[in-house]
Every structure is written in C-alpha cells, then in structure tokens.
Amino acid sequence: MQVAPPMPELVDDREANAAPAGPAGPPVNGHTPRPEPGERLPRAEPRPLSDPPAPVSVDTEDNRRLAREADFTFVVEAGDSGELKVTEFSGTEGISELYCFRVELCADDDHLDLAAMLGQPCRLEIARRDGGEPVRYVHGMVRRFERTGAGSGLTHYAAEIVPVHWYLTKQHRCRIFQQHNCPDMSVPGIVAKVFAEAGLPQDSYRVELRDT
Structure with a gap:
C-alpha cells in the first residue's frame, strides 16, 4: 500500500511583499492610482467659489434725469380719465413681441366706470416739464382697468396698455x-x-x- 505524499501548501505572498500603504500618490499619466483596500483617502480641500457676476443696473443717470425732468400723462380717448394722475409705470417691449405697459394711477374720484375704460384707445405720454416736445408716446388700448385701493383721500387704479393688434391673439x-x-x-x-x-x-x- 502506497501513501501519497502531502500536497505542498500554497501561500499568497502578495500582501507580504507589498509596499506599505500610504496616501494616494500623484496622478500617473492622467489617472489617479486606485486606493488599497481599507485605505482612507485624504480629504479634498474646498475650492473657493468664484464671485457672482455683478448685476446689470438699468437705473442709469439718463433714466434718473429723465424721471426728474419729465411729466407723465395717461389719456383714455373715450373714457373719463381727466382726473387720473400717473404715479408710476412699467412695461416690456421686444422685437416681434407685443408690448405691454402697466400704469399705476390715482384720482379723487372713486366712482370711475371701470367697464367703460376697457377696450378704449389710450396713450401714455412722457413730456418734459420745461414745455419741450414730448419724449415719447405709447399708443394702444386698455386691456385691463381695475381699482387697486384707496388712502389719503385718493383712489388708486391700474391700467394695462397693449397694442390694438392684441385682439388677433384671441383667434386662431x-x-x-x-x-x-x-x-x-x-x-x-x-x-x-x-x-x-x-x-x-x-x-x-x-x-x-x-x-x-
């Protein structure tokens, strides 16, 4: 009876011959070496955020000068707008777009016929206080007219001006x-x-x- 010799013991010496673990080195050929099992990567330093771009201000000196030197008038051709005074206005315009202006108004009269204002031709006139030629006209129609509040003996209203071509947006x-x-x-x-x-x-x- 023959007895087989014992099998040689296999030993994995990769860990014994491996270099001591350390922090990941610099990238080689553009690639960062893969970390060893259990290795803790160094914490990346936070990158400072770039400063946000400075806002673009439209409050230019020319606009402020125009506001000081101009009078604003709102007129509805077929409505009772003689007592309306412009307190402020804002609007949007663009190429191939319909403009829209919102005009804030006030008046002593608190019984204006709001419905009679709708759809009427109107204009916002910007004129110089020195009696010079008007700087600009905004012609259109009243798309919306509403009462927004009251106080200090005055009633406040708001009107929206759009071009007459706005009617075409209501049909397809x-x-x-x-x-x-x-x-x-x-x-x-x-x-x-x-x-x-x-x-x-x-x-x-x-x-x-x-x-x-």
Missing part, C-alpha cells in the same frame, strides 16, 4: 390665400388684409419691409 385660423381672394399676394398685402378683416383701422399700423 388656418387659411390659404389665393389670387381670387387676395389680389395683392405680397407679404404686406396679406398682412393688410388680415388686419382689415380683424377691424383694425388702417392708420393704426404700417408695414415696412426692406431687403437685406
């Missing part, structure tokens, strides 16, 4: 323009036809196209 249609229903097939001709069918007076708009 698909159409095909042909020679028999639109003799002028140019872009200005089609635009003029759409405006006329919407009841917009011809003197309330002007279309100018220039080749580039």
Whole structure:
C-alpha cells in the first residue's frame, strides 16, 4: 500500500511583499492610482467659489434725469380719465413681441366706470416739464382697468396698455390665400388684409419691409 505524499501548501505572498500603504500618490499619466483596500483617502480641500457676476443696473443717470425732468400723462380717448394722475409705470417691449405697459394711477374720484375704460384707445405720454416736445408716446388700448385701493383721500387704479393688434391673439385660423381672394399676394398685402378683416383701422399700423 502506497501513501501519497502531502500536497505542498500554497501561500499568497502578495500582501507580504507589498509596499506599505500610504496616501494616494500623484496622478500617473492622467489617472489617479486606485486606493488599497481599507485605505482612507485624504480629504479634498474646498475650492473657493468664484464671485457672482455683478448685476446689470438699468437705473442709469439718463433714466434718473429723465424721471426728474419729465411729466407723465395717461389719456383714455373715450373714457373719463381727466382726473387720473400717473404715479408710476412699467412695461416690456421686444422685437416681434407685443408690448405691454402697466400704469399705476390715482384720482379723487372713486366712482370711475371701470367697464367703460376697457377696450378704449389710450396713450401714455412722457413730456418734459420745461414745455419741450414730448419724449415719447405709447399708443394702444386698455386691456385691463381695475381699482387697486384707496388712502389719503385718493383712489388708486391700474391700467394695462397693449397694442390694438392684441385682439388677433384671441383667434386662431388656418387659411390659404389665393389670387381670387387676395389680389395683392405680397407679404404686406396679406398682412393688410388680415388686419382689415380683424377691424383694425388702417392708420393704426404700417408695414415696412426692406431687403437685406
């Protein structure tokens, strides 16, 4: 009977021959060495945040000078706006966008007919106090007119001015323009036809196209 010799014992000497564990070294070829098991990575230093960009102020000296030297008037052509005084206004404008201005007003009269103001042509006039030519007009229609409060013997109102073309945003249609229903097939001709069918007076708009 033969007895097999004992099998040699296998020993993993990788841990014995490994270098002592230490902090991760610098990146090699752009790569950070993988940490050893149980190794604690050093805490990264916090990076300072960059300063936020400075806000862009629109309160320029020209605007402040204009506010000191200008008078503001709000007029509703077919409404009772003679006693309304402008306290402040703000608005937005943009290329290929409809403008909108909100005008804060006050008056001694607390019984203005608010409904009679709606849809009426109006204008905001910015004029110089020295009697010079008005700096600017904002023509439009009253989209909203409301009473916002009262105090110190005055009643406060607010009006929104939009262009008369705002009416067109309340309807959506698909159409095909042909020679028999639109003799002028140019872009200005089609635009003029759409405006006329919407009841917009011809003197309330002007279309100018220039080749580039």
